[in-house]
Amino acid sequence: MKTTKDILSSFRKTYVSVPVSEDTKNHIIKTFASEEKKFFRKLRLIFWERFAAGTIGVFAICLLLAITIPPIRSFAAELPVIGKFVRILSGTNYHNNNSHHSINIKTPYIDSKNKALASLNKKYLADSKKKYQILEKDIKINKNKKISVTSSYQKLVDDRRFLVLERQSTKTMADSETTLLYDTIDKQAGTVVTLPLLFKSKHYITVISDQIEKQIKKQVKSSANKYYWTKKDLSEGVGTKGLILNAKHSFYINQNHQLVIVFQQFSIAPGYMGTPKFTIPTDSIKHLLINPNYLNK
Template identity: 25%
Template sequence: MKKVEEKLMGLKKEYENMQVPDEGAEIMKKAMDRAKADKRRAETKKQWNRAVLGAAAAIAILVILPNTNEKVAYAMERIPLIGKIFDAITIRDYTYDDGHNSAEVKVPKVITEEEESKEHPAVNQVNKSVDEYTKELLTQFENNMQMEGYQNLDVSYEVVTDNDTWFALDIAAVQTEASGYEFHRFYNIDKITGENVELKDLFKEGSNYLSMISEEIKKQMQTKMSEDEGSIYWLDNQDYPEDNFKEIKADQNFYLDNEGNLVIIFDEYEVAPGYMGVQRFTIDKEVISDILK
């Protein structure tokens, strides 16, 4: 505990000397106070509550902000925590509006506590991918600004799963021109192995997981259509048979929920008309238990 106290005192001095915006300083102070409270709880209950970290984002106009938010994130990463704690914070916030084109893009960074501040390969890989992905979306937005008309880009994120085994981050984007289009990208980290996980990594080698999951999704689609006449899925479109849903992709968007069930996500227009929006299908873990690793 003495080492923890020394780290906290060092962070306090670093915090007092660091030049950051008022909102950043307030966030750091709150995070350090939270770490002290966690330390006291660990001594009495041997259990730490998950620390919720947030970062204030300054307004920018399609320009990468100075490293003020990066400094805040760096300081918060060094606060001593116990356990495999993951979280996502906003490190950049792009805002643009010229009356015809508008964008609001929040760029997250996954942070975690590692022994002796060792780097976490999976987290680094996710953060690199997220950074590249959001830059691609902004580049496309800037290129489209040369065209006539109105367009809007909104990018946000959400931690959809965070338990003892899994951490899943959802990057959601909505592009609007003549009509809107919502699409997602999910990142899944296995906390036990410390690796990024793709859909195929969940199943035994040689298993027919693609067809098994697809058949379960088709059943759920049929059930939804029979219960709600407003629900339409492209299963038997005679006019455009090429649009009919046949099987999920090998790299289909997914995550495991907090109960361990598999959730498959289809972007808008992928398996249904646009008014149906993004579609999520939960596959009970018991349905696929025989082929899970």
């Protein structure tokens, strides 16, 4: 005989599993889009305070609907959010934790109708899947070793021109290693920025490399704690790549609209140096840019 608890549990499962119809989904999306337009239009008005309460009230109803009804709450993860956070949502996440290993991989999701930007989502998901599959193999091989992997993301820049997303992954198995990956999005052009897109020719590689070498020499001279692999280190097999730039090198554009070149941990320096970053003076590369004013703030 079923108890009251069993009956309530059955009701709860039925309630949560109720699917959201396509009409309901479309209605919610249209409502969010409509309220977003109204919200920003009223912000431009001098006396927007008179109307803010109404706009916020309607949005609050939509939000309350999204967080209180389970089927809609589940679907609401796909919805855009009013405000400057509209472009990055939480995507598929991977978790696997026990006494021997801890895996927490978070995947970002770019919310955009632009195909070039939306294609980043496929890359992010593929990277997360690949990372998880590699870790599963590592766990089987190293059954008695503790393995910890944390992968997350954050926005470094989000202004009128650029959106910069940083993806960070740290793997700990005896030693710890951190990897940083970046994507710089030009909001106005609707494109993912790459080094070849910025410069007229490959000469930028030489100029940027010279700038980095100057900064390295200055750092080493000013602090005994700074150390980068020397030619002797590399000849003896220490270090992995040395100071080598190419068209696919990791970089981003910072809040001051300056180019920042990033090296992965252990690539050009010992692990304690982390992931070395070098901010390139715009004046030194301005003449090489396809558009000399592209990096103007």
